[in-house]
Amino acid sequence: MNALDVEPWTVERFxxxxxDQEERFELVDGVPLMLAGASQRHDMIAVNVIARLSQGLHGKTGRTFTGHHAVRTGPGRIRRPTVGVDCGRPDPNDYLASAPAVIFEVLSRSTRSDDQLRKLEEYQAIPSLRHLVFVDTLDAVATHWHRPAEGEWKRVAIQGPLGAIELDAIAVTLLMEDVYEGVTFD
Structure with missing residues (x-):
């Protein structure tokens, strides 16, 4: 059988x-792709972001989710961001965020180009998304894309431990020193 003869998968089939899979997958153009593991530095940053977002959302309507949850970025496309905030109606049986407002991608050496190019475009097409943050693992640097309720996407580079990531759509601010807490660079 030729690979070109394979019918692209639907989201439901995926x-x-x-x-029944132990590993995590994304659906890209109807084809399941397995996700790679993460370095300790990547995981430390992800845990820090999850902890700070969860604290900041306490008593609010948004819910933090991990890379085990998914977002639909288009027909035949399911992505699993490192961390996100869903402000939609909760459904404990659903695998998809219903209204993702914030997405964090912690960059890995092997995926950084794809994350900042292909995924950037896909994520920015999500109508409910207001904040997209790429967090570097090689240095204390974050790239924050944000879109006002009425307006175009704007990019802000945040460098060093004294910076802050202002997530006005969910009324949460993450300090860079908290995002990188316990993280050392070679």
Whole structure:
């Protein structure tokens, strides 16, 4: 059988199949792609972001989610951002964020180009998304894309431990020193 003869998967087929898999996958153009593991530095940053977002959202309507949850970025496309905030209606049986407002991608050496180019474009097409943050693992640097309720995407580079990531759509500010807490660079 030729690979070109394979019918692209639907989102429903993907999630039915994913239930029986131990690894995490994304659906890209109807094809499941396995996600790689993460370095300790990547994981430390992700845990720091999850902890700070969860604290900041306490008593609010948004819910933090991890890379085990997914966002639909287009037809036949399911992505699993490192961390996100869903401000939509909760459904404990769903695998998709219903209204993702914030997405964090912690960059890995192997995925940084794809994350900042292809995924950037896909994520920015999500109508509910207001903040997209790429957090570097090689240095204390974050790139924050934000879109006002009425307006175009704007890019802000945040460098060093004294900076802050202002997530006005969910009324949470993350300090860079908290994002990189316990993280050392070679």
């Amino acid at each position: 999630f039915a199949w994913q239930e």
